[in-house]
Amino acid sequence: MYRYDEFDARIVQDRVSQFRGQVQRRLTGELTEDQFKPLRLMNGVYLQLHAYMLRVAIPYGTLSSDQMRKLAFIADKYDKGFGHVTTRQNIQFNWPALVDIPEVLDHLAEVEMHAIQTSGNCIRNVTTDHFAGATADELEDPRVWCEVIRQWSTFHPEFTFLPRKFKIAVTASAQDRAAVRVHDIGLHLVKNLAGETGFEVYVGGGLGRTPYVGEVIRSFLPKEHLLSYLEAILRVYNLQGRRDNLYKARIKILVNALGMDQFRELVEAEWLNTRETNVDLPQEEVDRINTYFSPPPFENLSEANDQSSAAQDNSDFIRWLKHNVSAHKQSGYAIVTISLKSPEMAPGDITSGQMRLIADLAQTYSFDEIRTTHEQNLVFPHVRQQDLFSLWQKLSEQDLATANAGLVSDIIACPGLDYCNLANTRSIPVAKRIQERFFSPEKQEEIGELKIKISGCINACGHHHVGHIGILGVDKKGEEFYQITLGGSAAEDASIGEIVGRGLSTDEVVDSIERLVTYYLETRQSDERFVDTYKRLGSEPFKEALYAA
Amino acid sequence: MLLKLKNNKLEVAAGDDATLNSLTLDNDASVAETSEVTADIVILNFPTFKDGRAYTQARQLREQLGFKGDVRATGDIIRDQILYLVRCGFTSFEVSPSTDVEGLNAALVEFENFYQPAADQVLPAWMLRQQARQKPLRRSA
Ligand code: HEM
Ligand code: SF4
Numbered sequence: 001m002y003r004y005d006e007f008d009a010r011i012v013q014d015r016v017s018q019f020r021g022q023v024q025r026r027l028t029g030e031l032t033e034d035q036f037k038p039l040r041l042m043n044g045v046y047l048q049l050h051a052y053m054l055r056v057a058i059p060y061g062t063l064s065s066d067q068m069r070k071l072a073f074i075a076d077k078y079d080k081g082f083g084h085v086t087t088r089q090n091i092q093f094n095w096p097a098l099v100d101i102p103e104v105l106d107h108l109a110e111v112e113m114h115a116i117q118t119s120g121n122c123i124r125n126v127t128t129d130h131f132a133g134a135t136a137d138e139l140e141d142p143r144v145w146c147e148v149i150r151q152w153s154t155f156h157p158e159f160t161f162l163p164r165k166f167k168i169a170v171t172a173s174a175q176d177r178a179a180v181r182v183h184d185i186g187l188h189l190v191k192n193l194a195g196e197t198g199f200e201v202y203v204g205g206g207l208g209r210t211p212y213v214g215e216v217i218r219s220f221l222p223k224e225h226l227l228s229y230l231e232a233i234l235r236v237y238n239l240q241g242r243r244d245n246l247y248k249a250r251i252k253i254l255v256n257a258l259g260m261d262q263f264r265e266l267v268e269a270e271w272l273n274t275r276e277t278n279v280d281l282p283q284e285e286v287d288r289i290n291t292y293f294s295p296p297p298f299e300n301l302s303e304a305n306d307q308s309s310a311a312q313d314n315s316d317f318i319r320w321l322k323h324n325v326s327a328h329k330q331s332g333y334a335i336v337t338i339s340l341k342s343p344e345m346a347p348g349d350i351t352s353g354q355m356r357l358i359a360d361l362a363q364t365y366s367f368d369e370i371r372t373t374h375e376q377n378l379v380f381p382h383v384r385q386q387d388l389f390s391l392w393q394k395l396s397e398q399d400l401a402t403a404n405a406g407l408v409s410d411i412i413a414c415p416g417l418d419y420c421n422l423a424n425t426r427s428i429p430v431a432k433r434i435q436e437r438f439f440s441p442e443k444q445e446e447i448g449e450l451k452i453k454i455s456g457c458i459n460a461c462g463h464h465h466v467g468h469i470g471i472l473g474v475d476k477k478g479e480e481f482y483q484i485t486l487g488g489s490a491a492e493d494a495s496i497g498e499i500v501g502r503g504l505s506t507d508e509v510v511d512s513i514e515r516l517v518t519y520y521l522e523t524r525q526s527d528e529r530f531v532d533t534y535k536r537l538g539s540e541p542f543k544e545a546l547y548a549a
Numbered sequence: 550m551l552l553k554l555k556n557n558k559l560e561v562a563a564g565d566d567a568t569l570n571s572l573t574l575d576n577d578a579s580v581a582e583t584s585e586v587t588a589d590i591v592i593l594n595f596p597t598f599k600d601g602r603a604y605t606q607a608r609q610l611r612e613q614l615g616f617k618g619d620v621r622a623t624g625d626i627i628r629d630q631i632l633y634l635v636r637c638g639f640t641s642f643e644v645s646p647s648t649d650v651e652g653l654n655a656a657l658v659e660f661e662n663f664y665q666p667a668a669d670q671v672l673p674a675w676m677l678r679q680q681a682r683q684k685p686l687r688r689s690a
Contacts, residue, residue, distance in 0.1 A: 157636035161601025278666040
């Protein structure tokens with residue numbers, strides 16, 4: 001894991017002092033709310049329906065046990081004992097008082113954490129594959145480049161008042177677990193014909209009210225020029241992105257208006273200039289960062305599942321193995337997904353007690369390392385296969401062993417009307433009702449991979465556009481309705497779901513989704529996933545099933 | 550009120566620079582396509598402090614055109630952006646008479662280190678790290 005040196009530490013400490021001063025000036029009235037708003041947003045402080053919310057950055061989703069314990073402490077002291085894992089690998093606290101936030105930031109700084117650029121019209125916290133450094137299918141650990149980007153983008157003097165927020169994601173695998181094509185910039189580490197690694201660069205993806213899948217702007221960018229190239233893209237966007245209309249201000253709108261060819265030309269021209277500056281890091285500095293991401297001291301183990309009969313006869317454990325355990329690059333190890341989608345909890349919520357258990361277990365079983373995922377779950381990246389059964393038993397004690405990763409009950413849902421002042425509809429209760437309907441683990445297993453994503457309004461915080469089944473809350477004459485989209489994906493086959501027809505009432509929505517699933521089960525071929533069957537048959541028959549009542 | 554940057558400190562300017570010739574650049578004017586600036590002062594505007602185009606324009610003036618004169622910010626300028634402005638190459642600021650100059654100067658020194666190079670002469674963290682490795686215990690900007 002990356003560790004701060006004196007420079008990193010000082011920058012974060014200076015930031016805490018600066019924010020403390022800004023809060024003070026707001027409290028005395030020296031700053032108006034209008035002036036304070038962009039400043040607090042830049043530090044992850046939102047005003048929600050009921051209170052302020054603090055979004056804490058988890059750079060590229062990597063946490064240590066100590067950091068997790070600190071989050072538990074903050075959840076207890078400043079929230080109501082909960083944290084909420086977000087779709088951008090961060091964690092949010094929903095109840096801190098504004099006056100306390102500088103103190104929370106002090107606590108965070110003690111464990112090398114902060115809330116820098118988790119919101120606001122700046123370059124946001126960079127995200128990546130939650131299996132980074134553990135999966136066999138990656139070219140190299142993408143987190144090295146995430147850290148390079150984190151440093152470069154932190155308090156970037158030129159790009160702190162962009163037209164709109166700016167999100168960058170990095171992956172190094174063919175299987176895209178980081179949703180890079182629905183980011184403003186998506187970076188995909190690839191090898192060129194000469195065998196060198198570099199970046200395939202996507203630009204212009206994004207969700208919100210006008211969703212786009214990013215397109216390739218450059219098929220191969222040498223690694224050493226990453227920052228100068230990013231700087232060129234950001235510069236074109238900063239100058240030419242629209243500022244007259246909030247809803248047309250993302251880079252996706254600019255790219256679409258100019259067309260990729262013209263946008264690319266502008267970027268390439270600007271790149272000639274940015275390359276001449278000192279922005280690209282020398283290999284020595286990349287190497288320095290790289291050493292923090294060297295693999296943990298793995299033991300030399302052979303593939304070994306727990307052969308004890310207690311393990312082998314436990315069907316719940318076997319089911320969890322099947323859905324929540326993934327292949328590791330190191331023989332004898334496994335990657336474990338810890339679901340935060342228990343039927344008892346709102347999607348992504350975690351209690352302080354669970355955080356402490358996870359911190360302890362990570363120390364024992366996962367080289368002190370925890371990941372957050374954009375699907376609002378957690379991951380232990382490096383677990384010995386022989387420990388899986390005992391880990392599962394301990395996770396079960398605190399409702400952390402739900403065997404549903406990637407299944408119908410592993411739902412992404414935004415906070416919706418329960419917390420958010422922009423919402424048309426509730427999201428969490430719909431997620432709960434779907435989970436109830438598909439309660440049976442056998443049924444979920446039969447259905448297989450099915451990604452349901454729910455947003456309470458067109459801002460699309462719940463990523464409904466890229467759900468295999470997307471659910472969007474709309475308001476019709478004061479009544480809550482849900483619009484269904486089908487066939488979306490955030491993975492390597494990224495696509496935006498199609499709207500299939502009229503909105504459904506709160507009463508209809510769960511029955512309708514069940515009919516979709518039933519139709520899929522009746523018509524699928526061999527091991528086709530829901531989304532594959534949808535792509536094969538097209539929307540018509542699914543539409544019929546949806547409205548068949 | 551006009552503030553000028555001297556040795557990383559803002560001072561209220563005595564005169565009004567009336568004898569110097571200035572060029573006002575719109576926020577949508579392309580610096581990249583300008584070949585040469587002969588004016589002594591280039592004035593860039595912030596219609597609101599949230600509109601950040603002039604940061605890029607200032608850097609382009611400094612780093613691409615090598616402009617050595619005064620780059621002046623006008624419009625909506627608040628304390629919390631002053632450090633970014635200076636880092637992007639601004640050297641004077643047209644602010645309202647009620648501006649708290651001491652506050653601005655405090656904001657200029659809120660951060661000691663920076664990760665990225667810009668139009669100022671500050672060395673980014675990676676260079677300081679390099680120096681620290683070569684010469685333990687000595688850091689300089
Ligand atoms: C009070 C609560 C919230 C408010 C008011 C809010 C507001 C918004 C708005 C206005 C947008 C659209 C921005 C745009 O189109 O450029 C947006 C997008 C987004 N929000 Fe939220 N949000 C809230 C909570 C959350 C939470 C809890 C999460 C994470 C679980 C979240 C994740 C996202 C994501 C990922 C997007 C991006 C979609 C994209 O890439 O364009 N939001 N939010
Ligand atoms: S999608 Fe809409 S309702 Fe849901 S959190 Fe975002 S802004 Fe709020």
